Amino acid sequence: MPSHPSLDASPQRRRVARLTGPAAVVVTLGGILAATALSPTFSWTTGALSDLGVTPASAWLFNGSLIVGGIVGTPYAWALYSAAADPLSRLRAAAYLLALVAMTGVGLAPAGRPLHLPFAATFFVVAALTAIVDGVARFRLASGKLSVLAGVLAPAAWPVWTLLLDGRGIAVPEFVGAVLFGVWVVALSPERPMRPS
Template structure:
């Protein structure tokens, strides 16, 4: 690998590592600032509508989505071939959908489709990575998290929940995705290709 290519991969990894930090940071700051947020009654997207929190929440999603896009290159470079080539594509679609949640705020016609796409793409990305890297511990954990994330949503939809709000399963999904990006993914900090 040339020095230029090595630098590009390193920058793509760094950009990817910053994406969940910025996104979760924006979400957490918006929660702290919000006078009305409730874990049991609110959706995270409610933070994107209120004047006091909209910039923090939506800005975190949009900037996080933009920072995440170069990480697809690192995933392509560091990941396995074959089925593993679908992981960066699914990831790029997931972070694009995440950013669009900050553009199409709750109450607009495109909000639900982009939010649903984001969470489905999180599970898809983790499952694809898990299948492609099944022989590696990180791959099996990624697959398990992808399936668990999807099962969590199925359980929530079936009526087992902490109230009427979506904040808890949404936050779990965001943390699962951040954990995969930062640690478990082929370009993550725990990957033998990166260490």
């Protein structure tokens, strides 16, 4: 009978894999913020983050950070899967990996290309779903409840921004979703680096 995946994961490999998720968050969010500073035309209130991917001054940094972040963060999916003890936990790992693939796709297919919108929509939906699935799986814990909250707040930012705050662009709710996904990876996930092995 094959052993459980978590029994095959050496502590050293797990520790390294745990670090790749937060590293990807730093690379991606840091790159996005730096790209906003480089772009001479970007506006938080009237634009979209994807505008940064087609503006010559910022495209290399924005698209590059999404691609590199997606690659760097991939081992974190293994850390999540190797610790999975039930179907919801395995779904959490698969959802996280799909979110990273979609994020990488946004960098590879900038705004205006046919696959851009499907990749972007998939990222925002699946990133929120990752946190919700995790929270449901661990709802007895405080971190599980906060994960559900993070997953719900990410899509809720869109109607709040659009309807209540009269937002014309979508950069703010996009960034809120990205930040909440990053918060889940760094502070709420069961494989966050500071969690005891």
